[in-house]
Amino acid sequence: MKLATFKSGGQEKIAIVHSGDARLFDLAAASSRDGNANPAFASMLALIDAGPRALEQAAAAFDKYVKDDALSVAVAGAEILAPVPEPRQMRDGMSFPLHILQAPRGQLKLAARAKNDMAELARLDAEPLGELPEVYRKQPIYYITNRFSVRGPNTTVKWPRYSQVMDYELEFGIITRNKGANISAAKARDHIFGYTIFNDFSARDAQRIEMEGRLGPAKGKSFDGGNVMGPWIVTPDEIGDPYHLKMEVRVNGKMRSQGVSDGMLFSFEEIIEHVTRDETLMPGEFIGSGTVGNGCGLEIGWYLEHGDEIELEVEKIGVLKNRVERQDAKAA
Numbered sequence: 007m008k009l010a011t012f013k014s015g016g017q018e019k020i021a022i023v024h025s026g027d028a029r030l031f032d033l034a035a036a037s038s039r040d041g042n043a044n045p046a047f048a049s050m051l052a053l054i055d056a057g058p059r060a061l062e063q064a065a066a067a068f069d070k071y072v073k074d075d076a077l078s079v080a081v082a083g084a085e086i087l088a089p090v091p092e093p094r095q096m097r098d099g100m101s102f103p104l105h106i107l108q109a110p111r112g113q114l115k116l117a118a119r120a121k122n123d124m125a126e127l128a129r130l131d132a133e134p135l136g137e138l139p140e141v142y143r144k145q146p147i148y149y150i151t152n153r154f155s156v157r158g159p160n161t162t163v164k165w166p167r168y169s170q171v172m173d174y175e176l177e178f179g180i181i182t183r184n185k186g187a188n189i190s191a192a193k194a195r196d197h198i199f200g201y202t203i204f205n206d207f208s209a210r211d212a213q214r215i216e217m218e219g220r221l222g223p224a225k226g227k228s229f230d231g232g233n234v235m236g237p238w239i240v241t242p243d244e245i246g247d248p249y250h251l252k253m254e255v256r257v258n259g260k261m262r263s264q265g266v267s268d269g270m271l272f273s274f275e276e277i278i279e280h281v282t283r284d285e286t287l288m289p290g291e292f293i294g295s296g297t298v299g300n301g302c303g304l305e306i307g308w309y310l311e312h313g314d315e316i317e318l319e320v321e322k323i324g325v326l327k328n329r330v331e332r333q334d335a336k337a338a
Contacts, residue, residue, distance in 0.1 A: 008239070011089050013084075014079070019035075020048075020050050024068070033067060054090075095291040096294075097148045097291070100148065108300070108304075109297075113214045116210060118130065145272075159234075163329070165331060166225070170211055172208075172309060173210050173310060175204075176301030177203070177294045179292055187285060189279060194278035198274060201239065206294065208226055209226050240322060252265075253319065256316070257310070
């Protein structure tokens with residue numbers, strides 16, 4: 007099942023995505039047809055909180071009323087929001103070895119460019135990547151980001167005024183279900199509600215400076231609208247094996263990089279096990295995979311420009327499309 011959050015008549019609604027990802031079936035409107043509004047269809051968090059029975063009810067409503075055209079709207083004309091517009095928590099990981107190795111070198115190259123140090127740039131280009139730091143194999147590494155800055159597909163991300171170097175990141179992630187603590191990896195699949203795409207927009211010059219403080223990203227990641235996810239949630243039964251999905255970045259319609267979701271140092275199940283050690287996982291949290299290798303401009307030295315349109319595609323999920331604009335750019 008594919009599940010979306012969209013806005014209609016000033017209200018947030020949830021829907022089943024159908025007809026080749028072209029239509030949105032309004033679950034609340036469908037349940038009202040029976041004269042008994044289902045509180046589980048009030049929002050995506052309400053649906054997640056209501057448990058498996060609510061998904062069964064959603065499927066039953068869809069089967070009963072899908073042929074009623076009045077209960078569906080076209081995806082093309084809808085205002086689709088992030089599937090969970092305000093997650094209960096957001097964690098983003100560092101799971102793909104190639105990105106872990108290439109990102110620090112990208113930051114060093116960014117610093118060299120800022121100083122116009124061509125000799126240092128040449129040295130960095132010639133230097134081998136080296137070995138993966140052992141800490142990344144010992145345990146999952148992640149940071150907590152701003153759950154209030156989430157936006158959905160087709161939004162314009164406003165370039166923070168304090169940054170001159172804007173970047174995208176190709177990721178996918180999970181939305182959690184079922185509250186729990188000290189969850190084993192073997193049982194963690196019961197806590198995965200579904201999968202979505204994540205674009206962790208990054209102000210690289212701000213991030214480069216603050217990471218010298220050895221605490222983690224802050225303003226390099228946290229700015230209004232910078233955490234973009236969507237276009238919807240796909241439940242695990244439709245994904246199958248989530249660790250062999252093809253991934254691609256396109257900027258202004260041209261392919262910029264490709265990847266595959268295999269090779270994560272830790273699976274989402276293992277990440278859940280680590281996160282929940284003496285800590286309670288809540289339903290409706292987001293956990294990101296981290297950037298796939300070559301999945302950002304930092305790694306390939308190719309950053310975003312004012313007006314760029316970015317598409318992140320993940321097999322079996324869909325396409326997450328956004329535009330970036332400088333806030334101080336003058337209209338043409």
